[in-house]
Amino acid sequence: MFDLVIHAPRAIIEGVERAAVIAVEDGAIAGILEPGQTPEARESVTLAADEVLLPGLVDTHVHVNEPGRTEWEGFASATRAAALGGVTTLIDMPLNSIPSTVTVEALETKRAAAAGQTFIDVGFWGGAVPGNVADLRPLHEAGVYGFKCFLLHSGVDEFRHLSPEEMREAQREIGSFGSVLIVHAEDPEVIDASVNAGGPEYGEFLASRPKGAENRAIETVVAGVRETGCRTHILHLSSAEALPIIADARGAGLPLSVETCPHYLSITAEQIQSGATQFKCCPPIREASNQDALWAGLADGLIDIVVTDHSPCTADLKRFDLGDFGLAWGGIAGLQVGLSATWSAARERGVPLTSVVQWMATRPAELMGVAGKGEIAVGNRADFAVFAPEESFVVKIENLRHKNPVSAYAERELHGVVRETWLGGARLNVDAAARGALLRRGEDQ
Numbered sequence: 001m002f003d004l005v006i007h008a009p010r011a012i013i014e015g016v017e018r019a020a021v022i023a024v025e026d027g028a029i030a031g032i033l034e035p036g037q038t039p040e041a042r043e044s045v046t047l048a049a050d051e052v053l054l055p056g057l058v059d060t061h062v063h064v065n066e067p068g069r070t071e072w073e074g075f076a077s078a079t080r081a082a083a084l085g086g087v088t089t090l091i092d093m094p095l096n097s098i099p100s101t102v103t104v105e106a107l108e109t110k111r112a113a114a115a116g117q118t119f120i121d122v123g124f125w126g127g128a129v130p131g132n133v134a135d136l137r138p139l140h141e142a143g144v145y146g147f148k149c150f151l152l153h154s155g156v157d158e159f160r161h162l163s164p165e166e167m168r169e170a171q172r173e174i175g176s177f178g179s180v181l182i183v184h185a186e187d188p189e190v191i192d193a194s195v196n197a198g199g200p201e202y203g204e205f206l207a208s209r210p211k212g213a214e215n216r217a218i219e220t221v222v223a224g225v226r227e228t229g230c231r232t233h234i235l236h237l238s239s240a241e242a243l244p245i246i247a248d249a250r251g252a253g254l255p256l257s258v259e260t261c262p263h264y265l266s267i268t269a270e271q272i273q274s275g276a277t278q279f280k281c282c283p284p285i286r287e288a289s290n291q292d293a294l295w296a297g298l299a300d301g302l303i304d305i306v307v308t309d310h311s312p313c314t315a316d317l318k319r320f321d322l323g324d325f326g327l328a329w330g331g332i333a334g335l336q337v338g339l340s341a342t343w344s345a346a347r348e349r350g351v352p353l354t355s356v357v358q359w360m361a362t363r364p365a366e367l368m369g370v371a372g373k374g375e376i377a378v379g380n381r382a383d384f385a386v387f388a389p390e391e392s393f394v395v396k397i398e399n400l401r402h403k404n405p406v407s408a409y410a411e412r413e414l415h416g417v418v419r420e421t422w423l424g425g426a427r428l429n430v431d432a433a434a435r436g437a438l439l440r441r442g443e444d445q
């Protein structure tokens with residue numbers, strides 16, 4: 001007798017859509033049976049013909065900001081939004097919270113702040129900042145999934161960026177114990193040399209964060225990988241001009257991986273109105289032709305994963321009073337609608353849902369070592385999203401459950417409704433008790 005059986009006319013299993021019967025026992029997937037079989041179970045669920053059972057999404061790029069900037073976002077609100085968006089696992093970034101996650105003590109502070117508040121499972125990144133090389137191995141042993149660094153000012157003064165030499169020192173250390181460095185790759189000299197006029201015109205802001213800044217920083221990162229052999233990951237790629245650099249590095253066998261984000265794939269610079277600072281993020285959303293090239297990079301396998309870089313702030317910091325792209329905080333909140341936004345854009349381009357699931361669930365879990373997640377497979381956690389890909393909806397800010405009512409997706413019509421999310425074999429109810437776990441790398445669920 002199983003705890004749960006889900007009869008799914010459509011499920012995405014090992015990269016293929018097919019009918020299946022999923023049996024669940026003790027929160028894990030115990031069997032994947034052929035359609036028509038009716039094993040005994042305490043609970044039996046039959047999905048509708050327009051619903052596809054997906055593995056729960058794994059979002060490895062989220063800024064929760066608690067403790068310290070809890071007014072921006074928090075564990076309860078972020079994980080509620082995530083659950084409603086089909087995300088069952090997130091990895092929290094080491095900065096914007098206070099303390100930054102740059103010591104084991106700070107990690108324990110964050111874990112204590114998160115405990116009992118998370119509706120989904122949450123793991124943590126560590127940070128690599130000037131002077132904390134000696135903290136990296138203890139953080140690794142304490143279960144962080146890897147280490148984030150910046151190559152230019154991070155936006156918050158307490159999380160300082162690394163020089164190229166400091167980055168290579170961190171890579172040597174991180175490579176010595178087989179973890180991964182994840183890099184915000186924009187070059188400070190190129191940015192400093194670019195005019196930052198401020199003001200409400202998006203084109204001015206875009207010119208102040210040129211593709212060249214990403215391209216040059218990625219060259220710096222690749223040089224570090226070549227020298228140290230450290231597994232390294234490029235965060236939030238926006239400049240498609242950097243794809244040939246990445247292709248060369250991959251061709252040379254370097255352990256380099258790359259992510260991009262739903263907003264780069266679904267919004268273009270041409271669509272952004274004057275003063276609409278809800279669209280500000282760094283690196284910026286670029287022009288339509290660049291977006292086409294990012295999609296080609298995904299198709300070619302040069303971009304490995306699509307994760308949200310959910311990075312909210314309070315509404316006042318977006319400076320809607322002035323609509324000034326120079327003064328506004330940069331960051332887009334995408335946890336709740338990232339899947340629908342990415343799928344909508346994919347659908348228009350004729351890209352199948354199976355690819356979106358690879359980029360947003362299976363590959364992030366594999367790449368970042370999130371055990372037992374990201375795929376409907378026997379032995380994995382019974383984490384699912386029930387997704388209706390052809391149903392459309394209009395994003396309403398009042399329906400978004402992240403903390404602050406700001407969204408770059410407001411009033412957009414998207415395809416793909418997440419009807420239910422399941423965590424460990426139970427339906428998620430974000431208005432009931434939070435029962436997500438805190439994850440440590442290398443630990444089985």
Ligand SMILES: [Zn+2]
Nearest residue numbers: 063093309311
């Ligand atoms: Zn980020």
